[in-house]
Amino acid sequence: MDNTQMIKDELIKHNIKPSLIRIKVLEYLKSTKEHPNAEKIFKKLSKDIPTLSITSIYNALKLFVGKGVIKEIMIQEEEIRYDGANERHAHFKCIKCNKLYDLKLKCRSCLEVTDLNKVKILDEHIYLVGICKKCIKKETDL
Numbered sequence: 001m002d003n004t005q006m007i008k009d010e011l012i013k014h015n016i017k018p019s020l021i022r023i024k025v026l027e028y029l030k031s032t033k034e035h036p037n038a039e040k041i042f043k044k045l046s047k048d049i050p051t052l053s054i055t056s057i058y059n060a061l062k063l064f065v066g067k068g069v070i071k072e073i074m075i076q077e078e079e080i081r082y083d084g085a086n087e088r089h090a091h092f093k094c095i096k097c098n099k100l101y102d103l104k105l106k107c108r109s110c111l112e113v114t115d116l117n118k119v120k121i122l123d124e125h126i127y128l129v130g131i132c133k134k135c136i137k138k139e140t141d142l
């Protein structure tokens, strides 16, 4: 099965009609580790689809988030980025290069939360801030 067919199937599985724009948006999000924002997705895809509008990107993203296909990640300055990765993971933001990295989580429940049994958890965002390996190396090389 080719990649486009897999993307189509995933959309259908979430009750979303697989239009060209939706397929392209999800395909791009699955292919990148960059956690792009809407503008970046727009810039990237408008090269292939000249008639594309930023509104259609926002609409597709909103739909995907609502149906649980992708995740919305809030970082500083109210910037929203999008993540197409399916596996549970944490995010690490480097304050030097501004990159957002995925970190694998080993444990089932890494957080010991009291009162956890009183709430129903629907979503999880683990967000760490620091300096990445590359930037540490750059600093020590100076």
Ligand SMILES: [Zn+2]
Pocket (backbone or CB within 6 Å): 094, 095, 096, 097, 098, 099, 131, 132, 133, 134, 135
């Ligand atoms: Zn860095």
Ligand SMILES: [Zn+2]
Pocket (backbone or CB within 6 Å): 035, 083, 085, 089, 090, 091, 101, 102
């Ligand atoms: Zn991620």
